[in-house]
Amino acid sequence: MSQETDVLVVGGGATGAGIARDLALRGVDVTLVDRGGIGSGTSGRSHGLLHSGARYAEADRVGAEECLEENEILRDIAGACIRDTGGLFVQLEADDPDYFDEKRAACEDIGIPVEELDGDEARERVPNLAEETVRAMTVPDAVIYPSRLCAANAADARNHGATVHTHAPVEGIDVDDDTVTGVEVGGDVSDTIEADYVVSATGAWAGKLAEMAGIDVEMQPNRGVMISVEYDDLEPVLNRCRDPDDGDIVVPHEGEVVLGTTSVDVDDPDEYETDQAEKERTRAECGDMLPPVEDAPEIRTWWGIRPLFAPDEQARGGRGISRGFFLLDHADDGVENMASIVGGKLTTYRQMAEAAADLACDKLGVDAESTTADERLPHVEDPAELDAVVAEFDGQGPTDEDVVGEATGTE
Structure with a gap:
């Protein structure tokens, strides 16, 4: 006997859980399935940075504006899924000063709040910041705890009538x-x-x-390493102010920092080699900004897989430019009632989910608007309740395992 639903969402990361939530809030009967726990794929294996848009400001204005808008929305709706740390873009002596100036001007033009600090002011703000720091600028970056974010979205979907299945891999599609x-x-x-x-x-x-389903969606999986090390004296996210490269982000947790990341294309998102040299390079490059982290004791290391859309990567020429998302209506490929949403960033998951939900509603003739930007996620005022939901959905990922569970004593 089969099960019936209006919309089946496959994939329980931030975007998939966000789609299920969005549709459920519109009154649509939706079922969400994931082959593992909620958030067990890319979302739970990220570096956990809530972008302000500054990273993309000079290269992709639209992408930067999207990040800024979603950054502000998530601060309002996500509670303990977010840690508001602020961020710094750091120019070292080896970095091009024109790049710093261009980024600052672009941020100001977009409306991203920035404040320039000279080297001494930056080192006063961040103890142990490199002596080679020439200047820095503050931006409204923050930290995302993705296990909590994914679980909260799935919980709200379920609260509004959705069915959520974990450990439920898709084995075939009949067309x-x-x-x-x-x-x-x-x-x-x-x-x-x-x-x-x-x-x-x-x-x-x-x-x-x-x-x-007999459809060709050309993806280019791309791996990156994240290393969490012992360090308890960093408040803002640190970004190296240069063209995006290996080891240019340091994300603070309590008692730890996450060092990231690399960018290497792989053939298969499930089976890929890792490289010790990438770990060493990431440590060294992050250590150029914050020297103590280069040799700090390692707590855990994980590798994440970026969901890059191959045609876009080929058109853009690879790393260094913001990656947007793509909503693929497979009616164009001969399958009338299926779509894929690919690419994007954790910061813009809600916007991606809204776009996919809009398309599904349009196809089904559902006349209802998205309310996810205004509706607060459940449990986010009580970390213990939130972390209990993470456990229920088997949603613990490596990004935030030092934080999630502390309130319940299950860490």
Whole structure:
């Protein structure tokens, strides 16, 4: 006996859980499935930076504006999913001063609040900041705890009628007469789900899922390393003020900092080699900004896979330019009731979810607007309750495992 739903969302990361939440708030019957726990893919293995938009300001105005808008929304709705640290862009002696000036001017033009500090002021703000610091500028970056964010979205979806299945991998997609007629789901579901519309929010795995429906979605998975080390004296996020490169972000936690990251294309998001040299390079480069972290004791290391859309990467020429998101309506590929959303950033997950939900509602004839920018996520005022939801959805990822569970004593 099959299960029926209006919309099936495949992929329980931030975007997929956000889509389920958005649709449920509009009164749509939605089912969310993930092959692992909620947030177990890319979202839970990120560096956990809530972008202000400054990283992209001079290269991609639209992307920077999106980040700034979503940064402000998440501060309002996400509570303990966010830690408001502020951020600094740091120019060292080896860095191009024109790049700093261009970034600052772009930030000011967009409306990203910035304040320039000379080297002494920056070192006063951040103890142990490199002596080679020429100047810095403050930006409204912050830290995301993605395990909490994903779980809160899934919980709100469920609170509004959604069905959420973890450990439920998609094993096949049945297509008949240009329409998905059933999705074979294994694991804890072990059943066929019949949906009027299917949304793939599977990130780097979008190509694999689309192939089950006879659709070609060309992804370019890209790995990056994150290293958490002992360090308890950093408040703002540190960004190296240069063209994006390895080891140019340091993200503060309590008693730890996360060093990141690298960018290496891989063939398969499930099976890829890692490289000790990337870890060493990341430590050294981050140490150029904050010398004590280069040799600080390692707590944990993880690798994340970016869900890059190959045609966009080829057009852009690779790293260094902001990566937007793409909503692919597979009616254009001969499958009328399926879409994939790919690319993007954790910071803009809610906007991505709204776009996908808008498309699904349009296809289903549902006349309802998104309210996710105004509706506060559940449990976010009580970290213990929030972390209990993370545990319920088996949603713990490495990015924030030092934080999540502290309130419940389960860390």
